[in-house]
Amino acid sequence: MKRLLGLAALAIVLGCAPAQAQYTDGIIKIGVMNDMSGTYKDLSGQGSVVAARMAVEDFGAAAKGMKVEIVGADHQNKPDVGSNVVRTWIDTDKVDVIVDVPTSSVALAVNEIVRDKNKVFLVSGAAASDLTGEKCSPNTIHWTYDTWALANGTGQAIVKTGGDTWFFITANYAFGLALERDTAAVVVKNGGKVLGQVRHPFPATDFSSFLLQAQASKAKVIGLANAGADTINSIKQAAEFGIVKGGQNLAGLLVFLTDVKSLGLPVAQGLIFTEAWYWDQNDVNREFAKKFSAQNNGVYPSMVHAGVYSAVTHYLKAVEALKSDGDGKAVVAKMKEMPTDDILFGKGTVRADGRKIHPMYLFEVKKPAESKGPWDLYKLRATIPANEAFRPLSEGGCPLVKS
Amino acid sequence: MFEMLGISSQALFGQLLIGLINGSFYALLSLGLAVIFGMLNIINFTHGAQYMLGAFAAFFLLEYAGLGYWWALILAPLLVGITGVIIERLFLQWLYKLDHLYGLLLTFGLALIIEGTFRNYFGSSGLPYSMPAELVGGQNLGFMFLPNYRAWVVVFSLAVCLATWFVIERTKLGAYLRAATENPTLVRAFGINVPRMITLTYGFGVALAALAGVMAAPIYNVSPQMGSNLIIVVFAVVVIGGMGSIMGAIVTGFGLGLIEGLTKVFFPEASNTVIFIVMAIVLLIRPAGLFGRAT
Numbered sequence: 001m002k003r004l005l006g007l008a009a010l011a012i013v014l015g016c017a018p019a020q021a022q023y024t025d026g027i028i029k030i031g032v033m034n035d036m037s038g039t040y041k042d043l044s045g046q047g048s049v050v051a052a053r054m055a056v057e058d059f060g061a062a063a064k065g066m067k068v069e070i071v072g073a074d075h076q077n078k079p080d081v082g083s084n085v086v087r088t089w090i091d092t093d094k095v096d097v098i099v100d101v102p103t104s105s106v107a108l109a110v111n112e113i114v115r116d117k118n119k120v121f122l123v124s125g126a127a128a129s130d131l132t133g134e135k136c137s138p139n140t141i142h143w144t145y146d147t148w149a150l151a152n153g154t155g156q157a158i159v160k161t162g163g164d165t166w167f168f169i170t171a172n173y174a175f176g177l178a179l180e181r182d183t184a185a186v187v188v189k190n191g192g193k194v195l196g197q198v199r200h201p202f203p204a205t206d207f208s209s210f211l212l213q214a215q216a217s218k219a220k221v222i223g224l225a226n227a228g229a230d231t232i233n234s235i236k237q238a239a240e241f242g243i244v245k246g247g248q249n250l251a252g253l254l255v256f257l258t259d260v261k262s263l264g265l266p267v268a269q270g271l272i273f274t275e276a277w278y279w280d281q282n283d284v285n286r287e288f289a290k291k292f293s294a295q296n297n298g299v300y301p302s303m304v305h306a307g308v309y310s311a312v313t314h315y316l317k318a319v320e321a322l323k324s325d326g327d328g329k330a331v332v333a334k335m336k337e338m339p340t341d342d343i344l345f346g347k348g349t350v351r352a353d354g355r356k357i358h359p360m361y362l363f364e365v366k367k368p369a370e371s372k373g374p375w376d377l378y379k380l381r382a383t384i385p386a387n388e389a390f391r392p393l394s395e396g397g398c399p400l401v402k403s
Numbered sequence: 404m405f406e407m408l409g410i411s412s413q414a415l416f417g418q419l420l421i422g423l424i425n426g427s428f429y430a431l432l433s434l435g436l437a438v439i440f441g442m443l444n445i446i447n448f449t450h451g452a453q454y455m456l457g458a459f460a461a462f463f464l465l466e467y468a469g470l471g472y473w474w475a476l477i478l479a480p481l482l483v484g485i486t487g488v489i490i491e492r493l494f495l496q497w498l499y500k501l502d503h504l505y506g507l508l509l510t511f512g513l514a515l516i517i518e519g520t521f522r523n524y525f526g527s528s529g530l531p532y533s534m535p536a537e538l539v540g541g542q543n544l545g546f547m548f549l550p551n552y553r554a555w556v557v558v559f560s561l562a563v564c565l566a567t568w569f570v571i572e573r574t575k576l577g578a579y580l581r582a583a584t585e586n587p588t589l590v591r592a593f594g595i596n597v598p599r600m601i602t603l604t605y606g607f608g609v610a611l612a613a614l615a616g617v618m619a620a621p622i623y624n625v626s627p628q629m630g631s632n633l634i635i636v637v638f639a640v641v642v643i644g645g646m647g648s649i650m651g652a653i654v655t656g657f658g659l660g661l662i663e664g665l666t667k668v669f670f671p672e673a674s675n676t677v678i679f680i681v682m683a684i685v686l687l688i689r690p691a692g693l694f695g696r697a698t
Binding site: 037038043199204212215228258259266299 | 522676
């Protein structure tokens with residue numbers, strides 16, 4: 001029912017160096033598109049615009065004579081809305097790079113448009129591993145995480161500790177289905193069994209029917225292949241139906257900092273999941289989080305925000321090296337050629353299929369007594385090294401790899 | 404196939420009960436809508452936002468005043484009801500003589516403003532609200548585990564629904580109300596303050612929405628968009644029941660909860676569309692709704 005009220009645009013022009021001919025229309029224009037009003041607003045939303053702006057500032061674009069502008073828009077989690085925004089951005093507003101785009105169905109649509117128009121697409125918010133699999137594109141880099149990495153991290157850890165029978169509660173769209181597929185594969189590969197699944201409409205409010213079906217399956221682990229408010233509602237109601245007390249365990253396959261915050265530690269404690277980044281891992285992250293939250297209503301950065309920062313930083317480096325932003329394929333090729341290095345994700349690489357490679361982390365939600373502050377929510381269970389964290393290049397089926 | 408049916412017949416009772424529980428939320432919300440439409444001729448699109456306000460009021464009462472669930476059950480509807488009275492006095496009272504469309508647009512706009520404001524200040528992830536200690540836990544019914552809280556929700560909302568129906572259809576006050584909608588001038592001639600009655604009726608309808616919000620807070624995510632997810636379904640319920648019909652709203656609320664519950668077992672992907680399919684069929688056969696009177 002929401003309406004696209006123009007673009008919730010926030011444009012910051014940094015520096016006033018004279019326009020340089022090698023950049024299209026003299027400006028590097030970054031379009032941050034995500035959910036600015038719905039269920040994924042807090043984990044992406046305006047915070048991603050803030051993260052992109054911080055990346056541009058820290059890069060020192062102005063001092064280097066690069067004119068960078070950032071615009072933001074709401075795709076309302078609808079592929080048609082998102083496609084329209086991106087077309088307008090590229091055709092009339094001369095946007096050079098699209099960043100973030102949570103909600104896999106939207107990201108997959110944008111993926112095709114950006115490839116047709118030969119621009120750059122840096123995915124931080126979306127999860128479907130198809131973006132670097134069959135749907136991979138020479139114009140797209142999938143930055144922060146994907147369904148395979150989540151499934152691999154969480155699935156493996158749980159199967160190894162005895163959770164070998166699974167039942168999935170899955171959001172019925174591209175992301176949920178991809179997450180279920182990838183997790184089921186990990187479970188089976190590690191000797192576990194999938195007893196069944198139920199697919200719920202996105203978004204849904206009441207999960208009691210689905211939880212009841214999961215309970216009846218007698219599976220040891222109930223995998224939640226959904227995100228945002230759907231995951232929050234599932235976990236809240238699972239507590240009510242005594243699922244965990246009854247001996248079954250919940251596996252949150254995609255859980256964000258803001259979800260845990262919303263659930264509260266008494267309900268969320270003990271939940272295990274995989275993420276790419278957490279603010280309290282080292283001093284640099286803590287400092288970033290402090291600076292970020294000051295500009296984002298006091299809300300701490302999620303891994304999606306950190307990914308936007310990291311991706312924009314690397315993009316600017318590549319554009320600086322090329323001295324051009326016109327040819328999207330050339331920029332992405334340069335980004336793949338250069339090793340990545342930024343304060344939040346450290347050193348890493350971008351693979352031929354467009355997959356950014358870095359370690360992933362298995363976290364557990366703290367008990368209320370262990371938490372020392374309002375955002376002190378996770379403890380680290382395990383680090384998944386970069387070379388094991390993502391799907392092997394040969395298994396994705398990406399046409400770019402074969403050729 | 405038979406084996407499958409054998410297993411699900413056990414689960415069937417569970418799903419029917421769950422449907423009944425969801426139905427009680429639909430009934431409570433559509434009841435408020437039906438009361439407002441029946442008495443004021445206003446299609447109250449703010450209802451979802453007012454349901455959300457109820458849940459947030461419960462959160463604020465706990466967080467800032469230390470008043471728990473049971474207090475919230477009384478105070479939140481009262482507070483939100485008062486905001487409803489203010490809205491009626493400021494805006495709605497000028498619209499009764501105009502086309503339905505104006506009321507719809509106004510309340511829709513208000514809903515967007517309220518939800519947008521809350522989203523701006525509280526984000527979209529939602530706030531934690533825990534269950535009252537008295538209702539934690541549940542009963543094992545053999546075919547399913549019934550949380551105490553859900554049982555409470557069914558019983559309490561059924562009681563509220565029936566009490567509302569009784570007041571409007573069977574008491575003198577209700578008779579005044581119904582008469583005032585038919586012919587306000589005549590009722591005023593008997594010395595009854597019709598505008599005040601209408602204002603309070605709107606406040607009451609809004610309070611019902613807030614009550615549903617408080618009841619939802621411990622089990623659903625308390626977030627600014629919680630109402631907009633539900634409001635469309637609730638409107639469908641009201642249309643199926645017959646606009647303005649009190650009993651229609653109650654019966655269809657529970658009935659559609661059951662139908663939705665069954666869909667979640669047999670074809671879960673369609674569970675959020677089934678209500679609209681029912682609506683389309685009902686409108687084809689009985690355009691005034693199941694309990695509505697053709698005008």
